[in-house]
Amino acid sequence: MSRIILHIGTHKTATTSIQKFLASNRDELKKRGIFYPDYSLVKRAPHYAHLGMVNALSGRHPKYSQPMAERFFKRVVERSKDYDTTIISGEPFYRHIDVDPSDNKKHPAETYWPLREAYIKKIRRIFGDVEVVVVFRRQTEYAQSLYQEHIKATTYSRNFQRFLDDFWFHFAFNDQALRWKAEFPKFKAFSFEGLAKKKDIVHEFCSQLGLDLDDLALPERSNEGLPVDLVILKRMIHRGSVINSELRPMLQELVNKFPETLWQDSKNRSFFGSNAAQIDFQKKFDDDNERLKTLISGPFAEEEKLFPESSKEMIYGDHMNERFLMAVVQKLLDA
Numbered sequence: 001m002s003r004i005i006l007h008i009g010t011h012k013t014a015t016t017s018i019q020k021f022l023a024s025n026r027d028e029l030k031k032r033g034i035f036y037p038d039y040s041l042v043k044r045a046p047h048y049a050h051l052g053m054v055n056a057l058s059g060r061h062p063k064y065s066q067p068m069a070e071r072f073f074k075r076v077v078e079r080s081k082d083y084d085t086t087i088i089s090g091e092p093f094y095r096h097i098d099v100d101p102s103d104n105k106k107h108p109a110e111t112y113w114p115l116r117e118a119y120i121k122k123i124r125r126i127f128g129d130v131e132v133v134v135v136f137r138r139q140t141e142y143a144q145s146l147y148q149e150h151i152k153a154t155t156y157s158r159n160f161q162r163f164l165d166d167f168w169f170h171f172a173f174n175d176q177a178l179r180w181k182a183e184f185p186k187f188k189a190f191s192f193e194g195l196a197k198k199k200d201i202v203h204e205f206c207s208q209l210g211l212d213l214d215d216l217a218l219p220e221r222s223n224e225g226l227p228v229d230l231v232i233l234k235r236m237i238h239r240g241s242v243i244n245s246e247l248r249p250m251l252q253e254l255v256n257k258f259p260e261t262l263w264q265d266s267k268n269r270s271f272f273g274s275n276a277a278q279i280d281f282q283k284k285f286d287d288d289n290e291r292l293k294t295l296i297s298g299p300f301a302e303e304e305k306l307f308p309e310s311s312k313e314m315i316y317g318d319h320m321n322e323r324f325l326m327a328v329v330q331k332l333l334d335a
Contacts, residue, residue: 004077004086004130005209006123008093008180010170012145013135013192014201016049019089020219021202023048028216033084041075042068054090057126058119059101073126085211094134095170098122106166116169117179124183132184133209136292137192138307139171140282144271146170151231157238160271160318164281174288177295189295193307208297227266229324262324270314278316282307 009015022029022036023046029036038046039053044064053072056064073088080086097107098118107115137145147163150156158166169176181187190208198204199214206213226234272278289306296306 002080002083002086004080004088004127006093006127006130006132006184007087007089008132008134009091010094010134010136010142011091012142012149013137014195014205015089015091015135017202017219017221018205019049021216022087022089024219025213025216029213030083034211035076035080035083035086037072037076037079037086037088039072041079042072044068050088050090051092054092054096058092058096058098060092060096070126077127093123094176109169112169113175113179116176117182120179120183129186130184131186131188132180133188133190134177134180135190135192135195135205136173136177136296138282138310139173139285140272140278140310142192143171143281147271148226148228148231151234151238152226155238157235159235161273171285172288173285174292174295177292181295187295188297189292190297191306194296228269228271229262229266229321232318232320233324233328258327262327266321266324268312268314270316271318272314272316273318274316275314278314 007015007018023038026036026038037050040046052061052064053069055061056066056069057073059066061069076086076088096119097112097115099115136142143164144160146167147160150163150167156163164171177187177189188209190205192201195201195204195208198207200218202218203214270278272281293300293306300306
Protein backbone atom coordinates (compact mmCIF):
# COMPACT_ATOMS: atom_id res chain seq x y z
CA MET A 1 0.00 0.00 0.00
CA SER A 2 1.30 3.47 -0.89
CA ARG A 3 2.30 5.85 1.89
CA ILE A 4 2.30 9.65 2.06
CA ILE A 5 4.78 11.43 4.31
CA LEU A 6 4.20 15.04 5.38
CA HIS A 7 7.49 16.54 6.53
CA ILE A 8 6.30 19.56 8.55
CA GLY A 9 9.62 20.99 9.80
CA THR A 10 10.60 22.39 12.08
CA HIS A 11 12.46 25.33 10.60
CA LYS A 12 16.25 25.30 10.87
CA THR A 13 16.61 21.53 11.24
CA ALA A 14 18.30 20.86 7.88
CA THR A 15 14.95 21.13 6.11
CA THR A 16 16.40 23.01 3.13
CA SER A 17 19.18 20.44 2.72
CA ILE A 18 16.67 17.58 2.85
CA GLN A 19 14.38 19.29 0.35
CA LYS A 20 17.16 20.10 -2.10
CA PHE A 21 18.45 16.54 -1.83
CA LEU A 22 15.03 15.16 -2.73
CA ALA A 23 14.48 17.70 -5.50
CA SER A 24 17.91 17.17 -7.09
CA ASN A 25 17.28 13.41 -7.18
CA ARG A 26 13.63 13.62 -8.23
CA ASP A 27 13.97 11.51 -11.39
CA GLU A 28 16.01 8.80 -9.69
CA LEU A 29 13.56 8.70 -6.79
CA LYS A 30 10.71 8.01 -9.22
CA LYS A 31 12.57 4.98 -10.53
CA ARG A 32 12.68 3.71 -6.95
CA GLY A 33 8.98 4.24 -6.36
CA ILE A 34 9.37 7.53 -4.45
CA PHE A 35 7.36 10.55 -5.57
CA TYR A 36 8.60 14.01 -4.63
CA PRO A 37 6.08 16.16 -6.54
CA ASP A 38 6.79 19.50 -8.15
CA TYR A 39 4.53 22.33 -9.17
CA SER A 40 4.24 21.13 -12.75
CA LEU A 41 1.10 19.37 -11.48
CA VAL A 42 -0.55 22.81 -11.58
CA LYS A 43 1.58 24.17 -14.43
CA ARG A 44 3.89 26.26 -12.30
CA ALA A 45 7.69 26.41 -12.24
CA PRO A 46 9.28 23.72 -10.07
CA HIS A 47 10.58 24.53 -6.61
CA TYR A 48 12.82 22.48 -4.36
CA ALA A 49 10.18 22.41 -1.58
CA HIS A 50 6.44 22.79 -1.11
CA LEU A 51 6.55 25.94 1.02
CA GLY A 52 4.65 28.06 -1.47
CA MET A 53 1.71 25.69 -1.78
CA VAL A 54 1.52 25.17 2.00
CA ASN A 55 1.42 28.94 2.48
CA ALA A 56 -1.13 29.32 -0.32
CA LEU A 57 -3.34 26.73 1.37
CA SER A 58 -3.78 29.28 4.17
CA GLY A 59 -4.18 32.18 1.73
CA ARG A 60 -0.70 33.49 2.49
CA HIS A 61 1.15 33.50 -0.81
CA PRO A 62 1.51 36.51 -3.14
CA LYS A 63 1.26 34.48 -6.37
CA TYR A 64 -0.44 31.16 -5.62
CA SER A 65 -4.12 31.09 -4.71
CA GLN A 66 -5.89 28.91 -2.18
CA PRO A 67 -7.82 27.02 -4.91
CA MET A 68 -4.54 26.35 -6.73
CA ALA A 69 -2.99 24.91 -3.57
CA GLU A 70 -6.03 22.72 -2.98
CA ARG A 71 -5.85 21.52 -6.58
CA PHE A 72 -2.12 20.81 -6.25
CA PHE A 73 -2.46 18.71 -3.11
CA LYS A 74 -5.49 16.88 -4.49
CA ARG A 75 -3.44 15.86 -7.51
CA VAL A 76 -0.54 14.83 -5.31
CA VAL A 77 -2.85 12.52 -3.35
CA GLU A 78 -4.24 11.08 -6.61
CA ARG A 79 -0.77 10.52 -8.09
CA SER A 80 0.53 9.00 -4.85
CA LYS A 81 -1.32 5.79 -5.69
CA ASP A 82 1.22 5.17 -8.47
CA TYR A 83 4.16 5.12 -6.06
CA ASP A 84 5.27 3.30 -2.93
CA THR A 85 6.08 6.54 -1.10
CA THR A 86 5.16 10.17 -1.64
CA ILE A 87 6.93 12.95 0.28
CA ILE A 88 5.61 16.46 0.81
CA SER A 89 7.93 18.84 2.63
CA GLY A 90 7.06 22.31 3.89
CA GLU A 91 7.94 23.98 7.20
CA PRO A 92 4.88 26.29 7.13
CA PHE A 93 2.79 23.25 8.16
CA TYR A 94 4.39 23.74 11.58
CA ARG A 95 3.42 27.40 12.01
CA HIS A 96 0.00 27.98 10.44
CA ILE A 97 -3.29 28.32 12.28
CA ASP A 98 -6.84 28.40 10.94
CA VAL A 99 -7.49 32.13 10.60
CA ASP A 100 -8.39 34.57 7.86
CA PRO A 101 -5.26 35.61 5.89
CA SER A 102 -5.80 39.21 7.00
CA ASP A 103 -5.39 38.17 10.65
CA ASN A 104 -1.74 38.87 11.50
CA LYS A 105 -2.08 39.44 15.22
CA LYS A 106 -0.26 37.38 17.82
CA HIS A 107 -2.67 35.06 19.62
CA PRO A 108 -2.36 34.16 23.31
CA ALA A 109 -2.51 30.49 24.27
CA GLU A 110 -6.27 30.47 24.95
CA THR A 111 -7.08 31.44 21.37
CA TYR A 112 -3.99 30.06 19.64
CA TRP A 113 -4.47 26.36 20.49
CA PRO A 114 -8.07 26.04 19.23
CA LEU A 115 -7.01 27.73 15.97
CA ARG A 116 -4.01 25.42 15.73
CA GLU A 117 -6.16 22.33 16.26
CA ALA A 118 -8.61 23.52 13.61
CA TYR A 119 -5.74 23.90 11.13
CA ILE A 120 -4.42 20.40 11.83
CA LYS A 121 -7.93 18.96 11.36
CA LYS A 122 -8.07 20.75 8.01
CA ILE A 123 -4.79 19.10 6.97
CA ARG A 124 -6.25 15.73 8.01
CA ARG A 125 -9.31 16.32 5.79
CA ILE A 126 -7.07 17.06 2.80
CA PHE A 127 -4.58 14.22 3.17
CA GLY A 128 -6.29 11.56 5.25
CA ASP A 129 -4.41 9.24 7.60
CA VAL A 130 -0.89 9.95 6.39
CA GLU A 131 2.48 9.92 8.19
CA VAL A 132 3.49 13.22 9.75
CA VAL A 133 7.20 13.69 10.42
CA VAL A 134 8.81 16.49 12.43
CA VAL A 135 12.32 17.22 13.69
CA PHE A 136 12.82 19.15 16.94
CA ARG A 137 15.98 20.98 17.99
CA ARG A 138 17.10 22.16 21.44
CA GLN A 139 15.03 25.29 22.11
CA THR A 140 17.93 27.69 22.77
CA GLU A 141 19.70 26.91 19.49
CA TYR A 142 16.41 26.66 17.62
CA ALA A 143 15.28 30.08 18.88
CA GLN A 144 18.44 31.79 17.69
CA SER A 145 18.49 30.11 14.29
CA LEU A 146 14.80 30.86 13.81
CA TYR A 147 15.32 34.50 14.76
CA GLN A 148 18.18 34.82 12.26
CA GLU A 149 16.00 33.33 9.53
CA HIS A 150 13.04 35.55 10.41
CA ILE A 151 15.14 38.72 10.16
CA LYS A 152 16.71 37.44 6.95
CA ALA A 153 13.44 36.52 5.21
CA THR A 154 10.96 39.14 6.50
CA THR A 155 10.83 42.78 7.60
CA TYR A 156 10.55 41.84 11.29
CA SER A 157 12.34 44.47 13.39
CA ARG A 158 11.84 43.53 17.04
CA ASN A 159 14.70 42.44 19.26
CA PHE A 160 15.40 38.85 20.25
CA GLN A 161 13.53 38.91 23.56
CA ARG A 162 10.41 40.31 21.90
CA PHE A 163 10.73 37.60 19.26
CA LEU A 164 10.71 34.91 21.98
CA ASP A 165 7.53 36.44 23.38
CA ASP A 166 5.84 36.91 20.00
CA PHE A 167 6.57 33.39 18.76
CA TRP A 168 6.31 31.40 21.99
CA PHE A 169 4.27 28.67 20.26
CA HIS A 170 7.22 27.61 18.09
CA PHE A 171 9.04 26.33 21.17
CA ALA A 172 6.14 24.43 22.76
CA PHE A 173 7.30 21.17 21.16
CA ASN A 174 5.34 18.74 23.31
CA ASP A 175 2.06 20.63 22.92
CA GLN A 176 2.56 20.83 19.16
CA ALA A 177 3.46 17.14 18.90
CA LEU A 178 0.46 15.98 20.92
CA ARG A 179 -1.96 17.90 18.73
CA TRP A 180 -0.50 16.47 15.53
CA LYS A 181 -0.50 12.97 16.98
CA ALA A 182 -4.17 13.30 18.00
CA GLU A 183 -5.11 13.67 14.32
CA PHE A 184 -2.32 11.59 12.77
CA PRO A 185 -1.61 8.37 14.71
CA LYS A 186 1.34 7.61 12.38
CA PHE A 187 3.11 10.69 13.75
CA LYS A 188 6.92 10.45 13.97
CA ALA A 189 9.29 12.86 15.73
CA PHE A 190 13.08 12.99 15.71
CA SER A 191 15.62 15.12 17.53
CA PHE A 192 17.94 17.18 15.35
CA GLU A 193 20.81 16.41 17.70
CA GLY A 194 20.10 12.67 17.47
CA LEU A 195 20.07 12.70 13.66
CA ALA A 196 23.25 14.77 13.59
CA LYS A 197 25.14 12.14 15.61
CA LYS A 198 25.00 9.69 12.71
CA LYS A 199 26.46 9.86 9.18
CA ASP A 200 25.06 13.00 7.63
CA ILE A 201 21.72 14.37 8.75
CA VAL A 202 20.06 14.17 5.31
CA HIS A 203 20.78 10.49 4.68
CA GLU A 204 20.05 9.67 8.32
CA PHE A 205 16.67 11.40 8.11
CA CYS A 206 15.78 9.32 5.03
CA SER A 207 17.07 6.15 6.67
CA GLN A 208 14.86 6.74 9.71
CA LEU A 209 11.89 6.83 7.33
CA GLY A 210 12.90 3.47 5.85
CA LEU A 211 14.29 5.02 2.67
CA ASP A 212 17.73 3.70 1.71
CA LEU A 213 19.16 6.57 -0.33
CA ASP A 214 22.74 6.60 0.88
CA ASP A 215 24.07 6.15 -2.65
CA LEU A 216 22.49 9.38 -3.90
CA ALA A 217 24.63 12.52 -3.89
CA LEU A 218 24.02 15.36 -1.48
CA PRO A 219 23.62 18.93 -2.76
CA GLU A 220 25.90 21.71 -1.58
CA ARG A 221 25.00 23.10 1.81
CA SER A 222 22.68 26.08 1.63
CA ASN A 223 20.58 28.50 3.69
CA GLU A 224 23.37 28.99 6.21
CA GLY A 225 22.55 31.27 9.12
CA LEU A 226 23.69 34.87 8.89
CA PRO A 227 26.38 36.19 11.25
CA VAL A 228 24.88 37.88 14.30
CA ASP A 229 26.17 41.35 13.38
CA LEU A 230 24.60 41.12 9.94
CA VAL A 231 21.27 40.03 11.47
CA ILE A 232 21.33 43.11 13.71
CA LEU A 233 22.21 45.35 10.77
CA LYS A 234 19.30 43.99 8.75
CA ARG A 235 17.02 44.50 11.76
CA MET A 236 18.10 48.15 11.88
CA ILE A 237 17.31 48.49 8.19
CA HIS A 238 13.84 47.06 8.75
CA ARG A 239 13.05 49.74 11.32
CA GLY A 240 13.07 52.63 8.85
CA SER A 241 10.83 52.76 5.80
CA VAL A 242 13.16 55.22 4.06
CA ILE A 243 16.15 52.96 4.65
CA ASN A 244 14.15 49.95 3.52
CA SER A 245 13.13 51.47 0.22
CA GLU A 246 16.22 53.48 -0.68
CA LEU A 247 19.30 52.15 1.08
CA ARG A 248 18.68 48.46 1.71
CA PRO A 249 20.03 47.21 -1.68
CA MET A 250 23.12 49.39 -1.34
CA LEU A 251 23.80 48.22 2.21
CA GLN A 252 23.40 44.61 1.18
CA GLU A 253 25.89 45.10 -1.65
CA LEU A 254 28.38 46.69 0.74
CA VAL A 255 27.97 43.91 3.28
CA ASN A 256 28.70 41.33 0.59
CA LYS A 257 32.10 42.97 0.12
CA PHE A 258 33.10 42.87 3.79
CA PRO A 259 36.21 40.76 4.48
CA GLU A 260 35.82 37.39 6.17
CA THR A 261 37.79 38.66 9.18
CA LEU A 262 34.84 40.85 10.15
CA TRP A 263 32.75 37.74 10.82
CA GLN A 264 35.25 36.18 13.22
CA ASP A 265 33.75 38.10 16.13
CA SER A 266 30.31 36.75 15.21
CA LYS A 267 31.33 33.14 15.79
CA ASN A 268 29.95 31.63 18.98
CA ARG A 269 27.75 34.69 19.50
CA SER A 270 24.42 34.42 21.28
CA PHE A 271 21.41 36.74 21.18
CA PHE A 272 20.70 35.88 24.82
CA GLY A 273 21.78 38.55 27.26
CA SER A 274 23.81 36.16 29.39
CA ASN A 275 24.55 32.51 30.01
CA ALA A 276 22.08 32.60 32.91
CA ALA A 277 19.33 33.94 30.60
CA GLN A 278 20.01 31.16 28.11
CA ILE A 279 19.91 28.49 30.84
CA ASP A 280 16.68 29.93 32.26
CA PHE A 281 15.01 29.88 28.84
CA GLN A 282 15.91 26.22 28.28
CA LYS A 283 14.83 25.21 31.79
CA LYS A 284 11.31 26.39 31.06
CA PHE A 285 10.95 23.40 28.74
CA ASP A 286 12.57 20.71 30.90
CA ASP A 287 9.33 19.06 32.01
CA ASP A 288 7.73 19.23 28.58
CA ASN A 289 10.86 17.89 26.91
CA GLU A 290 10.89 14.97 29.32
CA ARG A 291 7.33 14.13 28.27
CA LEU A 292 8.25 14.65 24.62
CA LYS A 293 10.86 11.90 24.89
CA THR A 294 8.06 9.32 24.71
CA LEU A 295 7.20 10.58 21.21
CA ILE A 296 10.76 10.87 19.89
CA SER A 297 12.41 8.01 18.08
CA GLY A 298 15.02 6.94 20.66
CA PRO A 299 15.93 4.98 22.54
CA PHE A 300 16.96 7.09 25.55
CA ALA A 301 18.58 6.04 28.79
CA GLU A 302 16.40 6.67 31.84
CA GLU A 303 18.28 9.77 32.99
CA GLU A 304 19.28 10.94 29.51
CA LYS A 305 17.99 14.34 28.46
CA LEU A 306 16.25 14.69 25.12
CA PHE A 307 18.52 17.58 24.16
CA PRO A 308 22.12 17.49 25.44
CA GLU A 309 23.54 20.47 27.29
CA SER A 310 25.50 22.91 25.16
CA SER A 311 29.18 23.14 26.05
CA LYS A 312 30.12 26.00 23.71
CA GLU A 313 31.81 29.10 25.07
CA MET A 314 29.61 31.97 23.92
CA ILE A 315 29.72 35.75 23.73
CA TYR A 316 26.34 37.08 24.85
CA GLY A 317 24.32 40.14 23.90
CA ASP A 318 21.80 41.36 21.32
CA HIS A 319 23.97 44.24 20.10
CA MET A 320 26.29 44.97 17.20
CA ASN A 321 30.03 44.56 17.53
CA GLU A 322 31.72 47.98 17.43
CA ARG A 323 34.30 46.87 14.87
CA PHE A 324 31.56 45.77 12.49
CA LEU A 325 29.58 48.98 13.01
CA MET A 326 32.64 51.08 12.20
CA ALA A 327 33.18 49.03 9.06
CA VAL A 328 29.59 49.72 7.97
CA VAL A 329 30.03 53.46 8.56
CA GLN A 330 33.33 53.50 6.66
CA LYS A 331 31.78 51.66 3.72
CA LEU A 332 28.97 54.21 3.61
CA LEU A 333 31.45 57.10 3.71
CA ASP A 334 33.49 55.53 0.92
CA ALA A 335 30.48 54.79 -1.28
